[in-house]
Amino acid sequence: MVKTNKQGLNINWKQVRNDRLLYLLLIIPLVQILIFRYLPIAGLSISFFDYNVVGGIFSSKFTGFKWFQRLFASPNFLLLLKNSLILSLYSIVFTFPMPIILAISFNELSNKVFKKVAQTISYMPYFISVVIIVGIMNQLLSPSGGIINLFLTSLGVEPVYFMTSPNWFRFLYIFSDIWQSSGWTAIIYLAAITSISGDLYEAAEIDGAGRLQRIWHVTLPGILPTIIILFLLKVGHAMELGYEKVLLMYSPQTYEVADIFDTFVYRRGILSMDYSFATAVGLFKSVVSFILVVGANKISHKAADIGLW
Amino acid sequence: MKNIGSTLAVLFFCVCVASPMWAGGGGQSAAPAASAAPAAPAQAIDMSGSGGIQLPVSREKLTYTAMLSEQGTAPYRDSFVVFPELERRTNIHMDVTWVPDTNYNDRLSVVLASGDIPDYIANVRVPVANDLGPKGLFLNTWQYIDQMPNMKWCFENIDGWEPYKYSSSELYQLLVQCAPDSDPQGFGYWRQIPMIRLDILKDLNLSIPKTFDELYNVLTAMKKAYPNSYPWINGLDSSMGNSPLQPYIEQMLIAWNGDILSYDYHYTVYDPKTKTWAFALERPGFRELIEYVARAYREGLLDPEIAVMRGPQWEERALNDKGFFSYSYWNSSDNINLKARDLGNTKFQMMGILPPVKNGIPSVLVRQVCNSTVAISAKVKNPEMFMRYVDYWLYSKDGTMLSNAGIPEVNWKWEEPGKIYRLLDPDRPNPDNETHKEKYGVRYGNTTGLRPDHFDIHGVVDNPETNMYYQQQLIYNKKGTNPAPVVIFRDPDDADIFREVGQPIRDLVEQRLIRIVTGVDNISSYDSIVAECKRIGLDRLLTVLNKK
Numbered sequence: 131m132v133k134t135n136k137q138g139l140n141i142n143w144k145q146v147r148n149d150r151l152l153y154l155l156l157i158i159p160l161v162q163i164l165i166f167r168y169l170p171i172a173g174l175s176i177s178f179f180d181y182n183v184v185g186g187i188f189s190s191k192f193t194g195f196k197w198f199q200r201l202f203a204s205p206n207f208l209l210l211l212k213n214s215l216i217l218s219l220y221s222i223v224f225t226f227p228m229p230i231i232l233a234i235s236f237n238e239l240s241n242k243v244f245k246k247v248a249q250t251i252s253y254m255p256y257f258i259s260v261v262i263i264v265g266i267m268n269q270l271l272s273p274s275g276g277i278i279n280l281f282l283t284s285l286g287v288e289p290v291y292f293m294t295s296p297n298w299f300r301f302l303y304i305f306s307d308i309w310q311s312s313g314w315t316a317i318i319y320l321a322a323i324t325s326i327s328g329d330l331y332e333a334a335e336i337d338g339a340g341r342l343q344r345i346w347h348v349t350l351p352g353i354l355p356t357i358i359i360l361f362l363l364k365v366g367h368a369m370e371l372g373y374e375k376v377l378l379m380y381s382p383q384t385y386e387v388a389d390i391f392d393t394f395v396y397r398r399g400i401l402s403m404d405y406s407f408a409t410a411v412g413l414f415k416s417v418v419s420f421i422l423v424v425g426a427n428k429i430s431h432k433a434a435d436i437g438l439w
Numbered sequence: 440m441k442n443i444g445s446t447l448a449v450l451f452f453c454v455c456v457a458s459p460m461w462a463g464g465g466g467q468s469a470a471p472a473a474s475a476a477p478a479a480p481a482q483a484i485d486m487s488g489s490g491g492i493q494l495p496v497s498r499e500k501l502t503y504t505a506m507l508s509e510q511g512t513a514p515y516r517d518s519f520v521v522f523p524e525l526e527r528r529t530n531i532h533m534d535v536t537w538v539p540d541t542n543y544n545d546r547l548s549v550v551l552a553s554g555d556i557p558d559y560i561a562n563v564r565v566p567v568a569n570d571l572g573p574k575g576l577f578l579n580t581w582q583y584i585d586q587m588p589n590m591k592w593c594f595e596n597i598d599g600w601e602p603y604k605y606s607s608s609e610l611y612q613l614l615v616q617c618a619p620d621s622d623p624q625g626f627g628y629w630r631q632i633p634m635i636r637l638d639i640l641k642d643l644n645l646s647i648p649k650t651f652d653e654l655y656n657v658l659t660a661m662k663k664a665y666p667n668s669y670p671w672i673n674g675l676d677s678s679m680g681n682s683p684l685q686p687y688i689e690q691m692l693i694a695w696n697g698d699i700l701s702y703d704y705h706y707t708v709y710d711p712k713t714k715t716w717a718f719a720l721e722r723p724g725f726r727e728l729i730e731y732v733a734r735a736y737r738e739g740l741l742d743p744e745i746a747v748m749r750g751p752q753w754e755e756r757a758l759n760d761k762g763f764f765s766y767s768y769w770n771s772s773d774n775i776n777l778k779a780r781d782l783g784n785t786k787f788q789m790m791g792i793l794p795p796v797k798n799g800i801p802s803v804l805v806r807q808v809c810n811s812t813v814a815i816s817a818k819v820k821n822p823e824m825f826m827r828y829v830d831y832w833l834y835s836k837d838g839t840m841l842s843n844a845g846i847p848e849v850n851w852k853w854e855e856p857g858k859i860y861r862l863l864d865p866d867r868p869n870p871d872n873e874t875h876k877e878k879y880g881v882r883y884g885n886t887t888g889l890r891p892d893h894f895d896i897h898g899v900v901d902n903p904e905t906n907m908y909y910q911q912q913l914i915y916n917k918k919g920t921n922p923a924p925v926v927i928f929r930d931p932d933d934a935d936i937f938r939e940v941g942q943p944i945r946d947l948v949e950q951r952l953i954r955i956v957t958g959v960d961n962i963s964s965y966d967s968i969v970a971e972c973k974r975i976g977l978d979r980l981l982t983v984l985n986k987k
Contacts, residue, residue: 183554184575184817205943205975268752273743274669274761294746294957381746382683382949383957389946400548402942403567 177410197410206394214390214415218368220304226364228312230357233319234345249320252313263306264378268293271302294383303379303388318360319353326352358436366423369415391415488837490589495530496828502532503825504557506550507885509537511750512774512877519880520845525838531828533559540884551576556816558825561885563612563814564703565603569927570934571814572611578815581610583826589834593617593889602925603812612812615833615888631676631686633795634772636763637788639664647792651695651731654764654795658740661763671741672762674748683746683953687766688728694796696724699924705941706948707984709924716926716984718977720948720969724797729965733956746953757789758782773873811885833888836896842887844898845879851898859899860891872898926984933983940976947971 146153177197179190201207232252239245255263270276271292279289292298326348334344350357373392380388391411399408423438431437509515515537522533536557538546543562550556551571563577571577581604584591590613594600597617604610640647640657643664648654661670675681682702689700698708700719708719719725735741742748742762756762757775765771772789779787819825832838844851844860854861864870864878876882891897928934951968954960969977 182574183552183571186554200939205971206946268747289743291743291957294744381681382946382953383746383959385946385950397946398942400545402938403548403551404938404942405552407938 174409174413174416176406177413179406181406181409183405193406197407198414200407201411201414206389209386210389210391210394213387214369214371216387217300217303217371217390220300221307221371222361222364222368224304225307225311226361228308229315230319230353232312233316233323233353234349236316236320237323237349238341238345249313249316253317254313255310256314258310260372260375261378263310264375267302267306267379293379294381296384296387299379299384299387303375306375315360319356322353322356323349354434355436358430358434359438362423362426362430362438365426366419368422369419488835489831490592490835490837492588492827492831492835494528494831496831497530497824500530500532501821501824502534503559503819503828505533505535505559505561506547506557507535507537507561508540508543510540510884513873513880513883516878516880518878519883520850521842521880521883521886524841524846525828525832528837529828529831531824558816558819559813559829560816561615561813562811565612565812565925566703566928566934566937568612568812568814569605569929572605573609575817576814577611578817578819578822579609579611580613580815580826581608583823584610586823587826587830587834589830589838593834602927605927605929612814613829613833613888614811615813615885616811617889617893631690631766631768632791633690633764633766633793634789634791637790638786639760639763648795649793651691651795651797655731655735655740658735658764659738662738662740665760665763668761668763669739669742669756670763671735672748672753672756672765673742673745673767674750674753675746682949684949684956688732690766690794691728691732692719692725694794694800695728696722696797697800698722698725701924704924704926704984705945705980707981711924716981718969718972718981720965720972726962726965729952729955730962733958733962736956737958741956743957746957754778758784758787773871777873813885836894839887839889839891839894840896841881843882843891845875845881850875850879850881854899858895859897861899928983930986933986936976936979936983940980943975944972944977944980947975 175187176190178192178194179187180193181187182190236245236249239248271278273279273289273291283289292302330348331344334348339347369391371390371392373390373396376388376390376393377396380393395408395411398404427437427439522535526532547560547562554576556576568577572579600614603612603614635647639661643660645657645660648657658670662668673687675683676686685702689702692698692700692708698710698719700706700708706719707716708722709716732741736743742756744752753765754775758779772791775789776787815825832842840847844862849863851860851862853859862870862875864874867874872882880886928937948968951960951964955962955964
């Protein structure tokens with residue numbers, strides 16, 4: 131429909147007219163992206179000013195890189211960077227593969243009824259609010275009455291202070307994330323698996339491939355483009371750790387492992403109303419995410435000739 | 440025809456999807472006084488009901504907007520009387536946005552950042568009001584003081600109001616929820632007070648503890664009698680940034696070494712004797728206080744979940760005999776007693792007590808001169824009229840009685856005309872302040888300015904427990920209270936230093952102290968906290984606080 135030649139863009143208007151309803155449908159999400167994703171980028175400029183809430187950006191004093199310098203000189207900076215990167219890495223290493231494993235497992239089930247029920251149960255936690263999830267965790271893991279500690283004490287073990295122990299924070303964060311999101315994300319992989327031609331499985335079976343071999347040689351290569359695309363998106367969102375959950379889970383006792391850029395921005399930007407500084411932190415985080423996604427996209431192109439762009 | 444139908448269907452779909460995006464709400468949206476015994480006013484207050492404000496305030500109906508904090512224990516109801524009655528008297532309609540108190544601070548910050556604020560905005564902290572006010576976000580209410588006779592009287596006659604002014608001719612906040620020193624119902628107003636289960640004390644034949652040593656013995660005895668309990672329960676307070684220490688350390692400290700610790704000032708303390716600021720951790724006695732709390736934790740007297748416990752968990756502990764002592768808001772005891780009775784536990788009696796003290800330290804509490812401040816938008820329409828409305832509502836006798844008790848002869852009546860009033864409720868024979876608040880929205884957070892006691896008017900209840908509670912407060916109040924200090928940064932560089940250094944120090948201190956309290960770190964790490972705070976910039980923080 132759209133071709134480029136030496137004269138530039140060459141749009142097939144006849145085809146556009148034929149597909150006009152599709153373009154009409156596309157307008158709404160495009161406008162939404164423009165308003166909620168692109169327009170707010172202008173607000174990032176306050177990270178270079180001492181933002182005046184009354185007069186707005188044009189009456190704010192230009193401060194250059196002052197807030198970034200303050201961030202890098204902050205005693206918290208290295209800790210925030212370390213915690214954010216570690217949680218991101220854990221999320222990629224442990225959370226990312228789970229939906230793939232789950233989708234493949236569902237695909238291998240022969241009992242259709244059980245498959246449907248299991249699938250439904252697996253994605254139901256996705257609809258539970260993060261506030262409820264953390265509340266459930268607090269109840270289950272309470273040292274004074276939680277079911278886990280009651281079980282431990284019945285075995286003669288001392289109660290474990292899961293929610294206030296730095297040693298358990300990362301595990302609980304990732305585990306609850308896996309529990310909540312794997313089922314929902316597995317739907318995407320299941321859809322990709324169903325698009326793999328059945329002939330390939332038949333041919334593999336005829337060639338004597340066992341179940342695991344069929345998964346390795348047919349299923350995984352078949353959904354590899356989907357895996358890579360989602361992986362690149364995951365890397366791009368690596369620093370988006372979801373501050374609500376961390377905010378609900380963390381406490382001063384776990385700051386050393388739990389405090390991330392998002393919670394720092396919340397405390398400084400929202401609670402302390404230090405808007406310019408908090409925006410600078412957010413911008414720094416976005417720059418890191420951008421570098422990660424561009425790098426990952428390049429590597430993906432080189433390795434598998436697949437990429438986001 | 441088919442194409443037109445498809446086109447219309449798609450357009451209809453687009454409108455349905457798009458409409459939520461376009462719909463939306465409107466912009467709805469400290470030099471300290473010296474501690475002293477109650478002082479008699481220098482001049483007589485205008486005892487006429489409106490204090491000189493002509494009613495109705497406006498000839499035509501005007502509408503203003505407000506953002507107020509909705510208390511979790513008394514959510515907004517249509518039966519709330521204050522604003523409808525104010526509207527009837529003044530011809531001014533207040534369009535209120537109620538924001539849950541648990542996330543009020545977040546919402547306030549976002550609203551202030553937008554620059555588009557409601558006309559009346561509650562719970563604006565002193566540093567914020569005096570930072571954004573001079574920049575033009577809030578109204579300088581002092582320029583209308585001559586049209587506000589009731590507020591003028593307060594500034595001229597009540598100790599402790601003057602420090603809230605930015606300068607002699609500038610005031611960017613209004614003081615609300617103010618209780619006079621002699622007000623028995625001002626006990627620990629807003630600040631946390633100690634409270635204990637009197638019924639458990641009776642059962643165990645124990646006395647109300649008066650010192651920290653006695654408190655420790657009482658907690659130990661409670662633990663022995665109830666081995667599955669943690670007698671001392673304390674939780675997070677969203678108005679103090681969910682700090683696991685601040686809610687009780689603040690009140691304990693003043694009874695431990697006399698220092699005043701205030702949430703706004705990041706673990707620096709004010710010494711009312713020398714009138715200077717110092718770092719709390721370098722003050723004599725603070726380390727011992729932390730050791731005291733840590734020992735309570737170690738021996739199972741302090742709940743292990745102090746760092747994560749929220750309101751519902753605190754209630755669960757209290758109602759199920761898993762916790763018997765707490766530093767909590769003054770009305771928590773009334774709330775929990777009511778809940779316990781509703782559940783059938785008629786013996787349950789959680790009661791505020793005089794603060795346990797260290798030997799030789801007078802028993803006082805940290806108390807705000809006024810519990811909170813509010814700000815008025817600089818863009819408010821017809822500010823003279825609005826300030827007259829506010830003056831009537833918050834500071835006149837009639838407005839005070841309305842916001843504290845309700846409509847006369849409907850929600851309250853005179854027991855002794857002009858002196859003593861009694862609350863009325865057709866559904867309850869003996870209503871008290873808490874039930875009245877829940878039902879009629881009186882004495883509710885940010886909707887009260889003064890207390891009736893300012894006009895020498897007192898409420899009476901027939902509840903013997905409540906009366907005993909108030910009697911204790913009278914004893915306490917006679918000893919005097921120490922108002923929390925107020926610091927106003929007039930130099931923007933000072934405010935910047937306060938912001939840059941204060942929050943990191945607070946975070947560090949909170950993190951390290953809770954680790955000591957919970958036994959993760961040894962008390963020997965205490966000194967390294969001070970050293971790290973100095974590296975962050977503690978000395979600069981103290982310099983700006985002590986600037987005259």
